[in-house]
Amino acid sequence: LFNNLQLLPPDALFNIKQRLSTDSRPVKVDLGIGAYRDDNGKPWVLPSVREAEKLIQQDPDYNHEYLGIAGLTSLTQGAVKVLLGQDSPALKEDRVVSVQSLSGTGALHMAASFFTKFCKDKLVYLSDPTWANHNAIFETMGLKTASYPYWNAASKSLDLEGYLNAIKTAPQGSIFVLHACAHNPTGLDPNEEQWAKILKAIVEQDHIVLFDSAYQGFASGDLNKDAFAVRLGLEMLADSAPVIICQSFAKNVGMYGERAGCFHLVLPRQDASVDTEHVKASVKSQLAKITRSELSNPPAYGAKIVATVLNNPELTKQWHADMVTMSSRIIKMRHQLRDSLVSLKTPGNWDHIVGQTGMFSYTGLSAEMVQRLEKEHAVYLVSSGRASIAGLNSGNVEYVAKAINEVVNY
Ligand code: LMR
Numbered sequence: 049l050f051n052n053l054q055l056l057p058p059d060a061l062f063n064i065k066q067r068l069s070t071d072s073r074p075v076k077v078d079l080g081i082g083a084y085r086d087d088n089g090k091p092w093v094l095p096s097v098r099e100a101e102k103l104i105q106q107d108p109d110y111n112h113e114y115l116g117i118a119g120l121t122s123l124t125q126g127a128v129k130v131l132l133g134q135d136s137p138a139l140k141e142d143r144v145v146s147v148q149s150l151s152g153t154g155a156l157h158m159a160a161s162f163f164t165k166f167c168k169d170k171l172v173y174l175s176d177p178t179w180a181n182h183n184a185i186f187e188t189m190g191l192k193t194a195s196y197p198y199w200n201a202a203s204k205s206l207d208l209e210g211y212l213n214a215i216k217t218a219p220q221g222s223i224f225v226l227h228a229c230a231h232n233p234t235g236l237d238p239n240e241e242q243w244a245k246i247l248k249a250i251v252e253q254d255h256i257v258l259f260d261s262a263y264q265g266f267a268s269g270d271l272n273k274d275a276f277a278v279r280l281g282l283e284m285l286a287d288s289a290p291v292i293i294c295q296s297f298a299k300n301v302g303m304y305g306e307r308a309g310c311f312h313l314v315l316p317r318q319d320a321s322v323d324t325e326h327v328k329a330s331v332k333s334q335l336a337k338i339t340r341s342e343l344s345n346p347p348a349y350g351a352k353i354v355a356t357v358l359n360n361p362e363l364t365k366q367w368h369a370d371m372v373t374m375s376s377r378i379i380k381m382r383h384q385l386r387d388s389l390v391s392l393k394t395p396g397n398w399d400h401i402v403g404q405t406g407m408f409s410y411t412g413l414s415a416e417m418v419q420r421l422e423k424e425h426a427v428y429l430v431s432s433g434r435a436s437i438a439g440l441n442s443g444n445v446e447y448v449a450k451a452i453n454e455v456v457n458y
Pocket of ligand 1: 061081082232
């Protein structure tokens with residue numbers, strides 16, 4: 049059993065957390081993993097979540113029973129409206145299958161299982177760069193991945209031409225994984241005009257779109273604005289191809305460790321020869337089989353919290369305000385970091401830090417600079433130069449700017 053067993057390196061991202069926890073220096077800054085911190089550098093339980101937890105525990109029927117295999121219906125039904133909007137044609141036409149997943153990773157894994165079963169020869173296209181786990185999830189399931197150009201390192205902007213070209217030259221009917229908003233790791237999203245071009249090219253090639261929606265609300269603070277790409281994609285693909293959406297509540301409800309999320313599959317409008325109800329029921333039965341064999345049924349506690357937030361109008365209102373609190377603090381930190389670097393006269397242009405969106409900034413710092421930041425200044429970020437801006441606060445932003453200035457200059 050153990051003859052061919054290799055020792056694998058630790059996960060690069062989670063290992064940052066590990067190194068940081070054993071660092072005994074008095075001042076250390078965690079810009080590694082994407083998790084929101086408040087201005088004191090502490091994890092933040094959203095006020096809407098605190099209220100939801102109280103309501104759940106006061107419920108006389110409070111229990112820890114199993115959920116159904118497809119998860120909590122009040123979660124999946126509330127969640128799909130957050131993404132698609134109350135007036136979504138796909139919802140009105142009843143073309144959506146939604147099931148609960150183990151957060152975004154579980155939803156992606158569910159998509160990968162589904163592809164493995166029903167279209168295993170399709171290539172899965174991922175942005176270059178993308179969230180490291182994307183490759184791992186699809187490749188572990190035996191799917192072949194390819195990448196599409198995304199980030200132009202020289203101009204720190206979108207390589208739209210390369211992106212469109214990859215869409216056009218990919219085998220027809222390939223799978224394109226698109227970050228719904230707040231692209232991880234670059235913090236760079238296409239603008240509305242660019243999205244329209246990207247989606248038009250996808251429609252023309254009959255590709256299948258998988259939106260990874262892990263940061264809705266983090267880009268602009270407005271859940272509707274941040275659903276722009278998903279909603280445009282659904283509109284443009286409504287008569288041609290299914291769309292899959294993997295939805296995480298790890299960040300926007302702060303359910304990191306609770307693993308609350310959903311998998312949605314939106315069917316295109318079918319002609320009268322197709323029995324849509326039968327297709328939907330079949331999809332749902334296949335998803336149920338995947339869930340039953342892998343986790344039996346999804347975790348309940350985080351799902352109940354999110355469902356309570358989404359279905360109680362007062363709490364929904366509070367949640368929207370919580371999103372604004374988080375996203376506006378991050379934007380403020382972006383400005384403070386950029387301004388400090390400018391006033392220190394740090395060589396280079398740092399405007400991309402404020403131009404980027406969501407939790408991350410692709411700083412442009414080299415792997416060597418990142419290493420020095422950690423070793424000499426106890427400032428931790430990913431070797432690609434990705435910094436989680438949520439880890440900055442009014443107490444450490446100046447320190448970080450000075451540390452960056454030092455490694456860039458000397
Ligand atoms: C991140 O990219 O930092 C987060 O999405 C956390 C994770 O699970 O990788």
